[in-house]
Amino acid sequence: MATTFAGCLGGGGSDGLTIGHLAPMSNPLGIGSKRTVDMAVEELNDDGGFNGEQATVITKDTRTDPSEAQSVTEELIQQEDVDLLIGTFNSETTQSILDLTAEFDVPFMITGSAAPSLVTDYAGSDYDTYKNVFRIGPINSDFQAESIADYCAYLNDQHDWDRVAFLRDQAEWTEPFGEQIPGLLSERDLEIVYQDALSIEGTDFGPVMSDVNESDADFVLRFFAHIDGGDMLTRWHEGQYDFGIEGVHVSGMLPSYNELYDGAATYETTAQSGAAGVTSITERTQPFVEAYSSRYQDADEAPIRAPMYMGFNTYDGIHVFKEAIDSLETTDTRNNLDDFVGEMLDVDVTGVAGQLRFYGPDSDYPHDVREERRADGTITNYPVTQWVGPEESECVYPDEHRTADHQLPSWMQ
Amino acid sequence: MISTILLLGTVCSTVTGRLGRVAGTLRRQVLWPVGRTLERLLAPIDRVLDPVADGYNRSLGPYFGEMSGLQFGVIAVSVAGLLTAGYWAPMVGPLLGGGLLRTLALASIWAIFAMSWDIQSGYTGYISFGHSALSGAAGYTTALLIVHVDPTLSIWVTGSVSVLAALVVGLLIALPTLRLEGPYFSLITFVAVLLFYRLTTAFSSLGGIPGFGQPDVFTWDPMLRYYYMAIPMLLIALALTFMARSNLGMILIAIRENEPAVSAAGLNPTKFKLWSFMLSSVPMGIGGVLLVGFTGNVDPSTFVVVDNSIEMIAIAVIGGMSSILGPLGGAFLFEVLNHQVLHGYSTPVRYLFLWLIVLFVLVFARDGLFRAIWHRLGAVRGESE
Numbered sequence: 001m002a003t004t005f006a007g008c009l010g011g012g013g014s015d016g017l018t019i020g021h022l023a024p025m026s027n028p029l030g031i032g033s034k035r036t037v038d039m040a041v042e043e044l045n046d047d048g049g050f051n052g053e054q055a056t057v058i059t060k061d062t063r064t065d066p067s068e069a070q071s072v073t074e075e076l077i078q079q080e081d082v083d084l085l086i087g088t089f090n091s092e093t094t095q096s097i098l099d100l101t102a103e104f105d106v107p108f109m110i111t112g113s114a115a116p117s118l119v120t121d122y123a124g125s126d127y128d129t130y131k132n133v134f135r136i137g138p139i140n141s142d143f144q145a146e147s148i149a150d151y152c153a154y155l156n157d158q159h160d161w162d163r164v165a166f167l168r169d170q171a172e173w174t175e176p177f178g179e180q181i182p183g184l185l186s187e188r189d190l191e192i193v194y195q196d197a198l199s200i201e202g203t204d205f206g207p208v209m210s211d212v213n214e215s216d217a218d219f220v221l222r223f224f225a226h227i228d229g230g231d232m233l234t235r236w237h238e239g240q241y242d243f244g245i246e247g248v249h250v251s252g253m254l255p256s257y258n259e260l261y262d263g264a265a266t267y268e269t270t271a272q273s274g275a276a277g278v279t280s281i282t283e284r285t286q287p288f289v290e291a292y293s294s295r296y297q298d299a300d301e302a303p304i305r306a307p308m309y310m311g312f313n314t315y316d317g318i319h320v321f322k323e324a325i326d327s328l329e330t331t332d333t334r335n336n337l338d339d340f341v342g343e344m345l346d347v348d349v350t351g352v353a354g355q356l357r358f359y360g361p362d363s364d365y366p367h368d369v370r371e372e373r374r375a376d377g378t379i380t381n382y383p384v385t386q387w388v389g390p391e392e393s394e395c396v397y398p399d400e401h402r403t404a405d406h407q408l409p410s411w412m413q
Numbered sequence: 414m415i416s417t418i419l420l421l422g423t424v425c426s427t428v429t430g431r432l433g434r435v436a437g438t439l440r441r442q443v444l445w446p447v448g449r450t451l452e453r454l455l456a457p458i459d460r461v462l463d464p465v466a467d468g469y470n471r472s473l474g475p476y477f478g479e480m481s482g483l484q485f486g487v488i489a490v491s492v493a494g495l496l497t498a499g500y501w502a503p504m505v506g507p508l509l510g511g512g513l514l515r516t517l518a519l520a521s522i523w524a525i526f527a528m529s530w531d532i533q534s535g536y537t538g539y540i541s542f543g544h545s546a547l548s549g550a551a552g553y554t555t556a557l558l559i560v561h562v563d564p565t566l567s568i569w570v571t572g573s574v575s576v577l578a579a580l581v582v583g584l585l586i587a588l589p590t591l592r593l594e595g596p597y598f599s600l601i602t603f604v605a606v607l608l609f610y611r612l613t614t615a616f617s618s619l620g621g622i623p624g625f626g627q628p629d630v631f632t633w634d635p636m637l638r639y640y641y642m643a644i645p646m647l648l649i650a651l652a653l654t655f656m657a658r659s660n661l662g663m664i665l666i667a668i669r670e671n672e673p674a675v676s677a678a679g680l681n682p683t684k685f686k687l688w689s690f691m692l693s694s695v696p697m698g699i700g701g702v703l704l705v706g707f708t709g710n711v712d713p714s715t716f717v718v719v720d721n722s723i724e725m726i727a728i729a730v731i732g733g734m735s736s737i738l739g740p741l742g743g744a745f746l747f748e749v750l751n752h753q754v755l756h757g758y759s760t761p762v763r764y765l766f767l768w769l770i771v772l773f774v775l776v777f778a779r780d781g782l783f784r785a786i787w788h789r790l791g792a793v794r795g796e797s798e
Binding site for chain 1: 626714715759
């Protein structure tokens with residue numbers, strides 16, 4: 001009764017449902033995310049809408065700048081009166097608007113940032129203030145670290161690789177990796193023989209490659225989101241260095257990346273939500289990727305063949321939102337935040353990047369997307385892809401989603 | 414090689430000559446007639462406002478500078494506009510892309526920075542490229558107090574300590590450098606801000622690139638936030654105008670125009686330059702504290718990067734150096750252009766436009782737009798100010 005009454009007062013029904021999408025629009029991740037939010041809303045509008053209402057999407061460019069993100073978020077909340085905010089890429093930008101969304105009780109779904117602190121330092125330490133915040137994906141960096149360590153163990157099984165050179169961006173998002181990877185690898189009998197946090201303001205890969213080579217590492221495990229590893233890959237192919245390049249490489253997730261670097265990315269791997277659409281993570285993955293590529297095949301801007309990981313998560317976020325709204329029976333989320341949160345915690349949706357369920361208020365990661373584990377405890381929703389040709393990549397990990405075995409670089413075979 | 418240089422030189426001089434002629438024609442055939450028409454229209458208003466301005470000139474003129482009727486009118490309308498912006502900006506905002514009150518609040522903070530820079534660099538001619546180190550010192554002090562001492566500390570405590578920190582950093586930069594003459598002062602201030610930037614990014618205890626998210630914003634209510642920023646800005650403008658029009662301001666200008674003459678008059682220029690730096694550091698600290706309350710995040714790109722220092726100079730140049738109120742106007746023009754008028758463009762394109770405007774002002778209106786307008790307003794009836 002109270003809910004219905006508040007819903008009427010809030011005017012959610014008469015104003016229509018407005019979704020604010022935040023992304024860096026000069027970045028292909030942001031472009032992919034915008035396309036998928038448009039796709040999802042269009043499909044769901046055609047399919048009866050959100051609790052019967054049609055939604056409109058307003059996309060604002062955060063320009064990966066915290067201050068710009070704050071400015072456009074204020075505009076979306078105060079002028080556009082949005083019922084949901086979705087998106088944001090780098091953790092610094094996401095962090096800058098958490099207070100703002102909490103202050104105005106706007107549901108906020110994070111689809112591009114993985115720093116656990118976005119959950120633990122906010123909803124984890126003051127649940128009542130930050131209960132509006134959910135993370136749709138990817139799984140947070142703590143779980144990513146565990147999953148990557150399991151992947152390293154798989155590489156060891158495949159190729160007898162047990163000597164690791166551990167490199168990462170010197171940035172907030174890699175801190176959990178810096179803290180956890182050494183211990184996780186040592187538990188799996190893998191040895192770190194070289195490690196470095198590289199400046200994101202420009203790194204000369206010449207000396208780095210020499211050092212890694214001298215360390216006699218079997219493979220480089222690197223975590224690059226700010227750094228474009230293209231220079232490293234070019235040197236790797238030209239020098240035919242005797243080690244693999246594995247881990248996370250956000251630039252390398254661009255579907256046209258290997259073409260742009262004339263094949264220098266061939267044999268590198270990267271873990272990514274959605275596995276670039278090369279495998280059927282769920283029964284919905286392939287239809288979604290086909291719909292995306294046929295819709296945007298003639299678009300001028302990348303990504304054309306599949307959205308990057310943020311696009312998968314944003315698409316899933318809109319579907320989760322519909323599920324919650326339909327159960328809530330009103331689109332006025334801001335005046336019914338507690339009920340909305342309750343519905344979100346009951347959600348169990350098959351998305352395009354995996355199964356979506358969220359951690360409750362008392363967990364270590366309140367409102368974070370749950371990792372999926374197989375019976376032996378191994379995390380399965382952080383798949384790894386490997387470039388095998390100019391336009392082709394394969395999913396090499398985990399077993400459930402594998403389309404091909406991990407390949408050694410041609411000069412090491 | 415030499416012939417290429419000669420050829421380039423000839424081309425450049427021809428192009429500059431042509432440009433000069435075009436500018437001359439533009440001035441004679443467009444600007445002067447427009448100016449004369451405006452003067453004819455504004456002269457009666459000037460005459461009507463004269464008695465009010467006379468009253469001001471007799472009472473407050475000696476402290477804040479004398480004004481003509483029209484100048485007084487413009488100042489009165491501007492102050493009234495700023496004081497009532499909380500009410501009119503939400504209505505006008507949507508025409509300019511929305512969020513106007515946010516932009517005006519940000520402009521108020523930048524006006525404080527630009528005016529503070531002006532009282533030191535604009536008046537003495539010792540150009541500082543490192544002023545963002547001062548606001549950065551205040552911002553980081555607030556953040557460190559909240560993170561490491563007590564998150565519940567009152568703004569009056571953190572704010573006062575932060576302003577004091579800006580003053581201390583100001584003295585640290587000023588004491589060894591202001592004895593130097595020529596480009597050395599500018600170079601050292603430049604290095605100081607680079608050092609500060611590297612310090613914040615090199616040690617994770619200083620927050621690194623993401624900085625500190627712990628400080629709270631003053632408020633998210635746009636109207637209240639605007640007044641939190643605009644009222645201190647107006648008070649600082651008043652105080653700095655008073656200082657600039659006092660004997661101290663005269664001496665600072667004298668240092669810029671002829672430092673040996675100041676020494677010859679028995680005054681110690683270094684002492685006065687030091688005063689100007691301290692006078693500049695305090696409002697820079699206040700601006701830094703306000704910026705923390707505006708963004709709620711203290712990080713190198715918001716507070717320290719040398720670009721911020723250069724932006725302060727750009728704002729002062731656009732408005733008109735050594736005038737205090739010129740940089741104030743410059744800040745509002747710069748921020749409204751940046752965040753409202755050019756809002757549809759990407760950041761690099763917006764800054765390209767803005768730097769072209771700075772270049773345009775440097776070439777064609779060296780005294781700054783608002784100083785030029787101010788002087789024209791003072792001379793609409795053919796009298797000079």
